[in-house]
Amino acid sequence: AQSVTQLDSQVPVFEEAPVELRCNYSSSVSVYLFWYVQYPNQGLQLLLKYLSGSTLVKGINGFEAEFNKSQTSFHLRKPSVHISDTAEYFCAVSALDTGRRALTFGSGTRLQVQP
Amino acid sequence: EPEVTQTPSHQVTQMGQEVILRCVPISNHLYFYWYRQILGQKVEFLVSFYNNEISEKSEIFDDQFSVERPDGSNFTLKIRSTKLEDSAMYFCASTRQTNTGELFFGEGSRLTVL
Numbered sequence: 734a735q736s737v738t739q740l741d742s743q744v745p746v747f748e749e750a751p752v753e754l755r756c757n758y759s760s761s762v763s764v765y766l767f768w769y770v771q772y773p774n775q776g777l778q779l780l781l782k783y784l785s786g787s788t789l790v791k792g793i794n795g796f797e798a799e800f801n802k803s804q805t806s807f808h809l810r811k812p813s814v815h816i817s818d819t820a821e822y823f824c825a826v827s828a829l830d831t832g833r834r835a836l837t838f839g840s841g842t843r844l845q846v847q848p
Numbered sequence: 849e850p851e852v853t854q855t856p857s858h859q860v861t862q863m864g865q866e867v868i869l870r871c872v873p874i875s876n877h878l879y880f881y882w883y884r885q886i887l888g889q890k891v892e893f894l895v896s897f898y899n900n901e902i903s904e905k906s907e908i909f910d911d912q913f914s915v916e917r918p919d920g921s922n923f924t925l926k927i928r929s930t931k932l933e934d935s936a937m938y939f940c941a942s943t944r945q946t947n948t949g950e951l952f953f954g955e956g957s958r959l960t961v962l
């Protein structure tokens with residue numbers, strides 16, 4: 734079974750400041766890793782994903798994340814946030830090589846960008 | 849751009865009533881999912897569906913729940929006798945292939961059970 738821990742439930746930050754949203758996972762098998770974003774009153778939208786290869790992945794809206802296998806982490810970063818980045822961010826994992834393909838989500842981190 | 853659509857956007861029902869939530873997945877997708885998000889909590893997997901049968905389900909998906917693809921385009925979630933704790937946002941998702949794990953989500957159906 735897999736589990737995902739997002740250490741921060743809320744992250745307030747000023748506009749144009751950098752931000753890091755933390756995600757750690759636990760799994761007995763190799764996983765794919767994802768970040769989804771949920772804007773108010775909308776569904777979840779894929780921000781970026783790690784399947785294999787380079788551990789630094791770039792996504793939409795200037796976000797990037799780095800897979801660290803030894804620390805079982807997949808932290809999300811953005812060097813300069815905008816007001817429009819205010820949203821809920823979910824880290825998720827999907828197991829490789831098993832019959833289980835469903836995503837397991839973390840509890841989410843609410844990013845609040847202030848002017 | 850193709851998208852997953854869900855209806856209704858919000859439904860209020862009395863405890864014990866049956867509810868059907870509807871989803872139209874992206875047309876060339878083959879795998880379909882229901883997730884739910886109780887207010888303030890994490891998004892939880894309910895069930896996945898492929899080739900007209902359930903491929904995986906969670907412990908949440910008990911006998912009160914059922915899914916169906918009645919006409920080749922719609923994908924429905926039925927809750928037979930709703931309970932207060934079924935109040936949540938229900939998200940439908942679809943994907944063409946599972947090896948990349950990327951799911952395309954609808955905007956959700958908010959269910960309020962009174």
